[in-house]
Amino acid sequence: MLEHGGNLQAAVTRYGIPRDAWIDLSTGINPHAYPVPALAADAWHRLPEDSEVLLSAARDYYGAPRLIAVAGSQAAIQGLPQLRTRHAPASRVVVAEPSYAEHAHQWRRAGHAVRAVAHADLADAVADCDVMVVCNPNNPTGETVAPATLLQWAAQLAAHGGWLIVDEAFGDVVPEWSVASMADRTGLIVLRSVGKFFGLAGLRLGFVVAEQALLDALAEQLGPWSVSGPAQEIGVLALRDHAWQETTRANLRAQGQRLHAMLNGFGFPARGCDLFQYWSQPNPATLADHLAAHGIWIRRFAHGVRLGLPAHEDEWQKLQAVLAAWKDEKE
Secondary structure, X not given: OOOOOOOHHHHHHHHOOOHHHOEEOOOOOOOOOOOOOOOOOHHHHOOOOOOHHHHHHHHHHHOOOOEEEEOOHHHXXXXXXXXXXXXXXXXXXXXXXXXXXXXXHHHHHOOOEEEEEEHHHHHXXXXXXXXXXXXXXXXXXXXXXXXXXXXXXXXXXXXXXOEEEEEOOOHHHOHHHOOHHHOOOOOEEEEEEOOOOOOOHHHOOEEEEOOHHHHHHHHHHHOOOOOOHHHHHHHHHHHHOHHHHHHHHHHHHHHHHHHHHHHHHOOOOOEEEXXXXXXXXXXXXXXXXXXXXXXXXXXXXOOOEEEEOOOOHHHHHHHHHHHHHHHHHHO
């Protein structure tokens, strides 16, 4: 399996710092999760049935014409390449680079020919592929593609039986960039996640928005009971709580701007979205080790680093102090 953020036990083992002493900034998950109330007893007791209540709440929230629920968008990321193999094995797949690594990994595992293309070159690559995968906003860089452009690419791909997969896992903080409301057209598939914005990554709940025939085929492949009863019940509450959503977007915007300003103040050319900041770092391991030695766990890549939001003021202050120490060492 690939390495991902959130692997805090690896930090505990490597650096010998107790788990409760860490500040985990290695994911882009909202540190202030949706408050989960007590659940109905049968949410735990009964096998989960298909919930039209959940699907209705999701359609309203995403503005989507039709969708299915899945056990986190990761389930769809793994399932779609297998589904494609049934009628178009060895498809030519373009994945934006850098991007969430599971996309390229799963398409390769399913036997497709995968090519990584920089965001700036995606438009030129549409004509030479069968499937294109774009994260919008992109994880980890925060880059975005305008909805009109995505719809144009989807139409180009659909003309020869292709797919455009738009992963909107972080789309809740920029709803104006979403194409979920237009994903009933052939060839356009949108992935959504309840884990990031709602801070409920452990729930394992996501949605796939697409035309009905593709949704039916994917649901058949994923099989029964793909989303637990507790996840369904909590998902309905979160997706319908408009007051919490509005307040949270405003709070995340302020926190995202604060993190961006802090990092740029220390000379890091950060960019991203309201849930994380990323920058290309010449030696990411050195910076990551410095932070880890002080109990701050971040996501490092070969090409840079990504930091999520601190949860509390004391975490903000510690991050600032540790970054200041880093800067002093380098001067």
